[in-house]
Amino acid sequence: MAQHEEPSRAPDDDVLGTVSFGFVASSNTDHGMNLNDLGFVFDDGQPETGVGKRAFEQSITAMNQALVGYAQVLAEREEKPSELLTSADTDPAVLASSDQVHEALLGLKTGHLAYTGHPFLEGPLTRKARQDEDPGTYVETDGEPAALQRAGSVSTGPMARELGVSVALNHLLYSGDGRTVRLEVATVHSNGVMLGIECAQLRGERETADFWARRSGGTTAVEIEAHDPLSGPDYTFEPLDLGAARFTQVARHRGELWMPGVLAAQELSCTLYVSYLPNIHGDETTLELGFDLDTAALREATTHIQRFDEES
Amino acid sequence: MTENGEDLVFEGETFGSSIPLAEVPHVVAQNRVIFESPRHRVSLREIRAHSHGIIVVLDRVFRRLPVEDYLAYRVALMDSYAEGTGALLDVSAVDASQGNPGPVVLDCVLGQGDETRNASFDHLEYWCPWEFSTTDLHLSLRETSLGQHLDFHLPAAVLRNAQAQVFTVDSDGFGFPEN
Structure with a gap:
């Protein structure tokens, strides 16, 4: 791969403005202030x-x-x-x-x-x-x-009029038997946290195309239970089906799980359940992974939330 | 989002061929507002570092003005899309003495839009396929309705450090097939 100072791609003015791209406008009346x-x-x-x-x-x-x-x-x-x-x-x-x-x-x-x-x-x-x-x-x-x-x-999403603040997590929760699970980033909103989760399946070197297609072809689902060990409240959230991008050697299942109200927790101990993520042997055993979220850091991030109806 | 509630995602044709798939990227949060006006807000949300490249994640908001008629807002929104959905250029490598050919247009690998009554939100991801050492990355967002080029930069140290922390998932011994 070329170094940054030596790009391998030749310039081409004709390329300007021709990047393939599309936007989607929606008329979703469900979005609004909560x-x-x-x-x-x-x-x-x-x-x-x-x-x-x-x-x-x-x-x-x-x-x-x-x-x-x-x-x-x-x-x-x-x-x-x-x-x-x-x-x-x-x-x-x-x-x-x-x-x-x-x-x-x-x-x-x-x-x-x-x-x-x-x-x-x-x-x-x-x-x-x-x-x-x-x-x-x-x-x-x-x-x-x-x-x-x-x-x-309960709330089904973040406030419609604000841009959340990204807090990088980079937390690898699981790696083994042809699977990885990690927390990528938390997007903090004033009424909750959108937790970015990525699960990956890795194809084994002796895994046939048919076996790989079956193993990676399902819909992976995640669910989180959480509680505050200091003040006591339990939190439950809507389960989430992850979107999949499947390739020859890797299948990536990604999604964002909405966690309303958790910013009020002093501490947050969570358990992530990952279903329908078959391992290298084709077994679909549900993964049960524990992790903690630093709610103090997430609360601090709320001071930087951008609301589009505010003067900057 | 469609009327059926399904997210529509447009991916660049090169996605999957140039972005390393067999590794876990390292995310660095940025949360930087790089342009602000009553109508627009463009912010750099985060970068996602891979071993030999980064994904630059931008948010763009097109806002309805406080006293703007709704239909006028919709017309302005459509006009802004007609003016351009945005091309991100790496303008760092412009020194002809080094043999560099000039600004490089980065592939837009993801574009998603959502909309409320009073604003349109766009989430944009661009693939920048370099390994970073000592030179800062200077970027320029063009081909938009902002009326100007939007220049910003990312320090080389941040990018280099992020790329050093990329986790390679095939290290647990399973390997990959030859074909």
Whole structure:
């Protein structure tokens, strides 16, 4: 392999801009702010009142401005103001100013939670969606999908409006009998941690193509149980089927498992169960692997979370 | 993500042929914001070091402006994609006296997009197939709607140290078939 200073690839201006690539846009109404999980993480479980007070005061100002703006828009349409508030209204100006009120309300709730340690509102703060809504448009959702809320399910993902912070783990949990399991990286969000897991199968030198295809062709699943040995709570998370990239000699199974609420733990002892990852002999014995997550380091990372609706 | 909830992944054609598969990469978190504007945010999330190359992981956010009409935002988003989805160049090797031919376009090996009502998120991975010794890696993100080249660099010491910690998985004696 060429050294960095001596690239083996010739320059070609024609190549510029022709890199094969694609993006996918989606209209997934399930994504949105999760008010049930809004919160800050505090040392020793106590709110930091200085930060919280400032956030609360700023949110009040923002709410006042948003309401004034909304009132101005309504005043411009004051001929039939009551009709503007019905579900049939789709005036972009009304929706935009209404969005600002929603944003401010979210900020108010977050600020209150930071200041007092307790929420002052429960449930979603969602504009009632039209029944005949065009599937090509989006609905602002503040929380989890309605079905999940009714079922009392826990958070299904990170906050939609923030970029998580990567914390490298590089933790090899298992290596042997033609398999490896490792924790690659933890992506920290304000309401939980996305844990990157990679399981690999290595083809044996006497393994036939058919045997290898059968051994590597399944869907590997992972599940994690965790508990805080100091404060006691147990955590359970949704199992995850890993996506696979299969090659001649190696099959890599990767995925990210969502661990909501674990930032509150003082310590986190975890057990990772890996199923359907046959070893060199074709045996599918489930791996049971223990590891600890440094929640203090993960909490520290939350101070660097990027929210796209904040001024930098 | 599709309407059926399935993730769509586009992989470069060279993926699997140039990235070493029989080793476990070493991840180095970066979390660096390298460009910020009301509309855009580009950040370097992490690098994933292999024995003879690294994967550069970028996040890009295209945001709806605070008072922007939703349809106008969607039009702007589509226009930004039309302007370019991004090409990452290694501009380190530009010294003609060393026989280097010039900037090298890196392969984009993964691009994933997701979207909420108020922003579009792109996750981008580029393969940089070098072994690092003493020269920093200078990169330039081009062919985007940012209106400018986005230059940043990675210190050679960080890259060299990361490559030294790559774990080779065939060391446990199983080996691989010849073909």
